[in-house]
Amino acid sequence: MMDQPANSSPSNTGAPPEVSPAAAWLDTGSDHALREMHAYMRLTREWDLRYEKMFKTGALSKWYSSVGNEAATVAAASAIEKGDALVSLHRDAGAILRHYVNIETLIPEIFPSNMNLIRQPLGGDSRERLFRLACQMLGRQHGYSAGHERSYHYNHMEPEHGLIHIGMISHLGSMIPVAAGAALSFQQQKSDRVAINFIGEGATSTGDFHEGLNIASVWKLPFILIIENNHWAFSTPTSQQYACDNLASRAIGYGMAGVEVDGNDPIAMHQVMQEAVQRARSGEGPTLVEAHVGRHRGHSEGDDSLDQVPGDELRGYLENDPMDLIETRMVNSGIVSRAWLEEIREKCAALIMEVVDEAMSMPEPEPNSDRSIHAE
Amino acid sequence: MPNEMTIEENVLYIEALSHALRDEMRHDPSVMLMGQDIAGHGGAFKITKGFLDEFGPQRVRNTPIAESGTIGIATGAAILGQRPVIEMQFADFISCGFNQLVNVAAKMYWRTECSVPLVIRMPGGGGMGAGAFHSQNVESWFLHSPGLKVVAPAFSDDAYRLLRSAIKDPNPVIYFEHKFLYRRERTDLKGTEIGDRVVGEANVRRSGQHLTSISWGWMTHRVLEAAEIMAAEGIEIEVIDLPVLSPLDLDPILQSIEKTEHVAITHEATRTCGFGAELAARISDEAIWNLDGPVRRITYPDSPSPFNKKLEADRIPSVDVICDGWRQALQS
Numbered sequence A: 001m002m003d004q005p006a007n008s009s010p011s012n013t014g015a016p017p018e019v020s021p022a023a024a025w026l027d028t029g030s031d032h033a034l035r036e037m038h039a040y041m042r043l044t045r046e047w048d049l050r051y052e053k054m055f056k057t058g059a060l061s062k063w064y065s066s067v068g069n070e071a072a073t074v075a076a077a078s079a080i081e082k083g084d085a086l087v088s089l090h091r092d093a094g095a096i097l098r099h100y101v102n103i104e105t106l107i108p109e110i111f112p113s114n115m116n117l118i119r120q121p122l123g124g125d126s127r128e129r130l131f132r133l134a135c136q137m138l139g140r141q142h143g144y145s146a147g148h149e150r151s152y153h154y155n156h157m158e159p160e161h162g163l164i165h166i167g168m169i170s171h172l173g174s175m176i177p178v179a180a181g182a183a184l185s186f187q188q189q190k191s192d193r194v195a196i197n198f199i200g201e202g203a204t205s206t207g208d209f210h211e212g213l214n215i216a217s218v219w220k221l222p223f224i225l226i227i228e229n230n231h232w233a234f235s236t237p238t239s240q241q242y243a244c245d246n247l248a249s250r251a252i253g254y255g256m257a258g259v260e261v262d263g264n265d266p267i268a269m270h271q272v273m274q275e276a277v278q279r280a281r282s283g284e285g286p287t288l289v290e291a292h293v294g295r296h297r298g299h300s301e302g303d304d305s306l307d308q309v310p311g312d313e314l315r316g317y318l319e320n321d322p323m324d325l326i327e328t329r330m331v332n333s334g335i336v337s338r339a340w341l342e343e344i345r346e347k348c349a350a351l352i353m354e355v356v357d358e359a360m361s362m363p364e365p366e367p368n369s370d371r372s373i374h375a376e
Numbered sequence B: 001m002p003n004e005m006t007i008e009e010n011v012l013y014i015e016a017l018s019h020a021l022r023d024e025m026r027h028d029p030s031v032m033l034m035g036q037d038i039a040g041h042g043g044a045f046k047i048t049k050g051f052l053d054e055f056g057p058q059r060v061r062n063t064p065i066a067e068s069g070t071i072g073i074a075t076g077a078a079i080l081g082q083r084p085v086i087e088m089q090f091a092d093f094i095s096c097g098f099n100q101l102v103n104v105a106a107k108m109y110w111r112t113e114c115s116v117p118l119v120i121r122m123p124g125g126g127g128m129g130a131g132a133f134h135s136q137n138v139e140s141w142f143l144h145s146p147g148l149k150v151v152a153p154a155f156s157d158d159a160y161r162l163l164r165s166a167i168k169d170p171n172p173v174i175y176f177e178h179k180f181l182y183r184r185e186r187t188d189l190k191g192t193e194i195g196d197r198v199v200g201e202a203n204v205r206r207s208g209q210h211l212t213s214i215s216w217g218w219m220t221h222r223v224l225e226a227a228e229i230m231a232a233e234g235i236e237i238e239v240i241d242l243p244v245l246s247p248l249d250l251d252p253i254l255q256s257i258e259k260t261e262h263v264a265i266t267h268e269a270t271r272t273c274g275f276g277a278e279l280a281a282r283i284s285d286e287a288i289w290n291l292d293g294p295v296r297r298i299t300y301p302d303s304p305s306p307f308n309k310k311l312e313a314d315r316i317p318s319v320d321v322i323c324d325g326w327r328q329a330l331q332s
């Protein structure tokens, strides 16, 4: 992309948002694509609702909700494969569950037998991963950080299954260069694997956003940065965060591809991601994806930051809940019935309930001060 | 690949660094270099001159001026199997990459059990009238950050050996190389064994029974000069050099103090919360009953580095100042 200015390809925009061509998908097995997206979005939604409830009852001290981000994150992770690196943030439960879990092994009836999958799930034990993830959320010994790190602040690697997941540190923006570094390792190894990373629109104001993207583009790293633009950062609206029309157009300044997409539409999102992944795999460098999503919850559960969102704006987000949109779309195209959707919702909720309850019953770590700060 | 080792007499400190990098790159294909102007130009100090031709642009990468981005990218690559060595153009500029270093790289292993085999080379220190932003000794910033190892060799042989060990080490290592020593210090490289990690080292470079001196980097050379002068006065100083500051090898220090009952720490870094303060605290904890006087610190004052060489020299512990400090320590 370096010698082509960023506006030379249809997927590069500095200009107004492109409406992504979802129609192609609808013609070619859209019902399968929708079913696959829906399954993971529903699992993610039930995952979050469970913890939100636990927060309300005091069983959990802190929770950042992924509600509203499911379409963007599930679709993004649907475009990566075994051996690719996922670098996630605080609203990316959808990407993590999509990457970790083979939902068919947990809810066998969720897909019809002739289903063409968009992406092959990773091998390995999905139930165990889900369970350990729940332990991680609850600070249990069996969590991925054995209780030492909070919620999504952990790494999980299963080299034998090509699972590479690098979690966040709190400092926003910091993971952008690190994720680009994962992409650098693929480039050094001359492999065609890619790294994807998420960031909120607020953290696009950090220096690491600039430094990370600039180096990634100069070195043509196989890297995709997805901005989940929910138009609010804690209590700060975009008007106080940046003065440009859209964030995707910043890609022009870095000489890389940039795309703006409706993050509530998993099919459009997946298409954009597939193109970006293809670009990265073929050595054409990084892509900046700006996915617009809604602000459905406050900054973190229990704060009053949602009060800052004007009523009309909030109503707009709630009316465009990606979960409702995909379910309506599926029912209207005659793919499934409302009753079936309800059945699946119950199954996902029951599965999450079971796993989280099991995690709750697991031991907390024993007090220790000897966790090593150095690798041996 | 063979673990070749440069064996040469009378090697300049700066050449020892080049040799170590080249030998380790020949030995391990996952070693890669990143830094500003290090490729064609060979770096501000020419330590990587010729590396681009030998190892190619993929392993010898010029970076944009982006310390945070570079350290972050190196950290990500290190997690997934590369062994990046970053050259800070000057140690002072590490402040622009501070967060990546102390929060991402340093804490990574403790948080995630993913190791980060990363070396950051830090051309640091003063004595050349380079002003407030090209002279600093910032080791304390990193000694206060659990998860990092900190190296500060004074001699060419240690510089060679420890740079290779640092690259093999599975942890982030901050490697302070002193600019004043680059073209002044010479030692033989004898082909001593290269460790596969950095461990604490406290080396007795001169023995004596009257006072234990602790120092590292350039100051060890001044301390050795000062010890000559004191010897002429009949006072024998035991000179302990710390080529590795973290992990700290405290035992040789405590053993020496048991013998000398007096101790002084000399460092070029500023005084308050300098590593001397920590050493003084450790010595008090472990050996106060063996001491026959207070722990003395001979340091730079709490001041930025002035540009004028006379003003700067007035602040860096001189041989005379060191001798005076020792005399005071022995009087008390």
Ligand SMILES: Cc1ncc(C[n+]2csc(CCOP(=O)(O)OP(=O)(O)O)c2C)c(N)n1
Pocket: A091, A170, A171, A172, A173, A199, A200, A201, A202, A203, A204, A228, A230, A232, A233, A234, A299
């Ligand atoms: C460097 C840094 N500064 C401040 C914070 C505190 N903080 C946590 S989340 C947040 C808002 C993030 O907004 P955005 O990036 O838009 O993500 P969102 O939560 O909206 O998904 C802030 C200010 C932080 N975590 N890191």
Ligand SMILES: [Mg+2]
Pocket: A200, A201, A202, A228, A229, A230, A231, A232, A233, A234
């Ligand atoms: Mg936001």
